[in-house]
Each structure stands twice: as C-alpha cells, then as structure tokens.
Amino acid sequence: MKGATDQKLLQAKEEFVAQWGALGTQWGINRTMAQIHALLMTSPHPMCTDEVMESLAASRGNAHANLKELVNWGLVRMIVIKGDRRDFYEAEKDVWHIFTIIARERKRREIDPALAILNKCAEETKDLKGVEAIAFHNQMKQLEDFVSFASKMSDRVSSMRHGFAIQLASKILG
Amino acid sequence: MKGATDQKLLQAKEEFVAQWGALGTQWGINRTMAQIHALLMTSPHPMCTDEVMESLAASRGNAHANLKELVNWGLVRMIVIKGDRRDFYEAEKDVWHIFTIIARERKRREIDPALAILNKCAEETKDLKGVEAIAFHNQMKQLEDFVSFASKMSDRVSSMRHGFAIQLASKILG
C-alpha cells in the first residue's frame, strides 16, 4: 500500500518536472532552469548540485549555471549546512512571491526596453511637420502611453501584499 | 526643409522597425514577425508582400509566413484592392485592441498549458496519504489556484472596453 503511494507520488513529481520544463521554453526560460525550479519547489528538503544533476540527468555545468541564475532571480536560495562543504538549494514556495519575482523580471526584459524605444522615437519626431510625420509621432505616443501605463500597473500590483491583491481581484471578478 | 523632415522621419521609422524586431525576440516572437508588425503599424498605407520584402530585406518565404501568422493572430488584416491581384496588408493600430490580442495569445500559450499540468498533478495526488504526498498535492493546488485566478483576470481585463480599463486602472494607481 505504502509502495503504491510512493510510486504514484514519484510519477506525479516526474511528470510535473518534465512538463514544467517544457512549459518554460514557451515562457522564454530555458528548459533546465524551469525543471530545476520545479524540482526544488516540490522537494521536501534542500538539494545539492549532484542531487539536481542526477534527478535531471543534466551535466554539472548546466546544473550549476541554472542554479546560479535561479538564485539571481530570487526564486531559489542557497543554503549552507554546517559541517557539509556542499551548497544546498531550496526554492521559494509561496506562489504570490514567485509571481512578483517573475513579474518583475519580465517587466525588466519586456516592458522597460519597449518603453525606451517608444520614448526615443516619439521624442525624435515630436517637432516634425507633415501628415505622415504627425501620424507616426501620434502612433508612437499612443504606444508609449499605453506601455508606460502597463509598466506602472505591473509595479503597483507586484508590490501589493497577497491579501490586498486578492481583495482587489474580487472587485474585478465579482 | 522638407527633405530634412523626411530624412528624420525615415530614420525614426527605421529605428523603430529594427528595435521592435530585436524586442520581439525577448517576447518569444520571431524577429521578422515583430519587424513586419512594426512596419505595418507605422505605414500610412497597406503594403503588399514585395514591399515588405524589400523594406526588411527578407526572403519571400519568410515575409509570407510571418504575414500569415500576423493575420492569424488578428494583428494584421488582408486587404483586397480592386483590379490588383496582389494581397495587401494593414495592421491594427489601436493600442488597446493590440493589447487584448497579445494578451489572449500569451494566455493561450503560457497560462492554459500550465493550468492543464497543475490540474493533472493535483488530481493524480489528491487521495494519497503521507506527509510528502500531501505537501506535494498542496503545492500543486496552490499553484493551480493562483494560475487559474490569473487566467480569469486575464480574460476579464482583455474583454473590457478601453474606457472601462482606464477607469479601473485609476482606482489601482490613484
């Protein structure tokens, strides 16, 4: 009975890790990074590099690079265990916190650069005359305003406490 | 004087197209597709395939495939001009409409599949006993709840009229 449970759990975990990795590629995150994140999110204990390598059949270099990146993002913490020279890693498990971290990163990669471009193009054409130039400038301005608005919304929402976000959401969904 | 304006406008457009293309890669959209979209968004008239090819120095196959994909997304419309056999294309220019289209597409590619995985993994482990199994199931459930919530929010917001969205936003930002 116990064995059957273990078996099912193991299977579900494996499925989760594999699928989450595949999903990562859709999100512009590399497969290994997403897999490691999934692995650590569902691990009851912090894992060391070799454990991660073995679980995912990944090379040392790959495991290392992606663990580092996850730590960089703040999705994973490094843990030191006294009397053990290895580095251990554990994932942030709170979904709201995970969300705010990912939102911040995506904003940095996707929204901020767009804003910079739009700003520049709007600025460079703001004094030009002629219908075409004015149409172009207006289009840039509209895009800029919208993206800037999205940027502010993103900041605002990610800095909310979970409870407040839920409260707000119920207003929107309700 | 007129020449200088034309020059500046042309430069700004070129910059916009090039940079928007580069940005596209960050968004998981291929460079050419993003460039064509930028080109059409800032074109005062519908363009035919050859015009697009020439503007971007892209091959026919590439231009064709990406125009098709943009039409698929709904970001670009095909235009028929009487007495001309060529297909012409023009972009959706309203920013709110563009946003809702992109949001829908990203939801389809990023949120829906995640939900499917989480659903499956939560379902498969809901009857298991043991602390580990329960912890795993809870983690899946929390993720599922959150992603499902995000999904609903996304639907709700993208189906809003622009005016209503702004009104809502002012509540959040204000």
Next chain:
DNA sequence: TCATGCTTTCATTATTTACCGAAAATTCGG
C-alpha cells in the same frame, strides 16, 4: 602545505529555430 571534495569556467558539440530561394500550386485575364 598538501590532498580532497566541491565549485566555477569555458571551449566544444548538439539542438533548436529561423531563414533562404527555388520550385510547385493557384488564380485569372485573354
């Protein structure tokens, strides 16, 4: 200060993705 165990780096290789360009299919006027 050497040996050991672990971390980090990096040149190479593999995989994935986008792109080209020519050939095939389609459309339409004559």
Next chain:
DNA sequence: CCGAATTTTCGGTAAATAATGAAAGCATGA
C-alpha cells in the same frame, strides 16, 4: 485552355541558444 502574375510550400542551410565534460580554481581539514 494557355500563360503571366502571384501565392504557397518545402528541403537545405545558417544562426542562435543550450548543454556537455574536462580542466582550473578554491576552500578546508589533516
């Protein structure tokens, strides 16, 4: 039907990205 003007498809190639594995770097305790 034929032929010219397009659109569409597709096999091969190039570019970008990710992964490998071996070697170098660092700490630590004997």
